[in-house]
Amino acid sequence: MTVLTTTDAASETAPPPGLPAGPRPEPPGARAASAAFGWRALLKIKHVPEMLLDVIAIPVVFTLMFTYLFGGALAGSPHRYLQFILPGTLVMAVLLVTMYAGTGLATDRANGITDRFRALPIWRLAPVTGALLGDIARYLLAAGLVVILGLAIGFRPAGGAPGVLAGIGLLLVFALALSFAWATMGLLLRTPQAVMSAATVVLFPLTLASNVFVAPHTMPGWLQAIVAANPVSHLVTAERALLAGHPAAGPTAWVLLATAVLAAVFAPVTARLYNRRR
């Protein structure tokens, strides 16, 4: 502890250490503030690596389980099924990880640090966009694991490296837009656990009632209708096409449109909720 002089005379002559000096600097711009929050998000990953457990476990478990559990029954052999299921596994793994975009904001709000950020003269959305940087790291990790593991057990995408990169890119863009929806939820619900539960309730039916596991023509008509309307189906179709090396304009355009709509709706709502004064 710094040695202190407590007499009034001393405090008048020698200012205590730590006092701010000089004029206040200009507030950071939107990019600098977002970068600072991005740095924070990466530091959190570094300091709390346990938080990556899901991000690592889900892709590994999904890739191995679906391939070997269903492969023989659904496609005759795990190897043949792997070519079909891997784009779906990729989508599922990344989408399930998106829910962390909401839990972080809920945690910040619960412990009060949100107030400190909100009292700063920074771009209103910077804490959210900065946190997305940490999310990108998580999404890339999840996607990378699925692809690497898939390649290791025999997945051979016809699209090659460009197809895989394009697929990951499209998925990343969609996942980031979806992150804003969880961010909104993270600011509406009281605890991180509640955000997790709510996101799970939405994500599981959405990913399961899709074309991830089997082609829809084997399903009853009513379910085919649901699957056809499910945005995850479009995403998976677009991913399959990209990885196979012949991009499908329709589904890809649909995914990009969904991405734009999600971001246009939930980014402003998130900003509004983050800065609402109550």
Added chain:
Amino acid sequence: MNGAQAKPGPARHGRPPSGRGLAIQAERLEKRFGGRPALAGADLAVAAGTVCGLLGPNGAGKTTTVRILATLLAPDGGRAWVAGHDVAAEPRLVRRAIALAGQSATVDEDLTGRENLVLLGRLSGLARAAAKARAAELLDAFGLEKAAAGQVKAYSGGMRRRLDLAASLTTSAEVYFLDEPTTGLDPASRAQVHQIIRALAAGGATVLLTTQYLEEADQLADRIAVIDHGTVIAEGTPGQLKAAAGSGTLRIRLADPAQRPLARRTLTGLLRTPVQEEPDPVLLTATVPGARTGQPPSEQAATAVTSLGRAGITVGEFAFGQPSLDEVFLALTSQPASSTQTATKGSS
């Protein structure tokens, strides 16, 4: 970085219509939380370059007031200006002028102390290198350099408080909101915080300090606003508030318990106020009234003690206490302040 005196002076911005020279002005602030009133028409005026102590028990509305002034909360009624800017209409300009510490703001538990300070530095507009340098200075000044590389979740309560305060001193501000900055600090750290608050004001900044420590407001504040049930019930210098309570307590210990009845009669006649015989057989206490004779209570007390000597009564020791702020609070609200701690009385 010890150049506090070289800090820029208070704001040169336009002032609210009715508030020349005021760094903080609040008019009839109201806030309800789920029907329960937290603020019920609180008024506050703090001159630039002064320390204002916002004093009150738990739940009185201190933190709500700070949160409204720091643009974190919208009031249900009333208006407020900070550094000349309307908190409702110009929150960004207010945020450029303020710094916030204490209950209302905290730090990231997952990050290290140093990372927290660097983050706040960068968010305050410092370049990366400057943010690092400033973090190092603050860690050193607040005795946190040894813990700097450890995650905050492992910090003690006092260390966390010091980090929290350090974070709010990253860059200079016109107005500092310090929400119970010394709660949970050891005496040495508290003295350091007191020194910093004085130096901030000496450098031209305005400090709004909320506290439950009556002594703290007395020592630091130029003026004190006493808040209770969401309204400011009294405002003035510490001296004025004490005078408003209008009394002090005289305690006299006699050398000989046998002289106590005589001493009591003598004192009652002189002070014309009830004199209590305490359980201690040599102790007498009396509340010396103020304004009645125009003579200050302390002089009345001194005269009374001298007169006892002339009457042949041997006084072992005596003490006369200014009313503590606790007594002031009691006089204002007719109920004791929540964190009752008897302020040290002046003694013989």
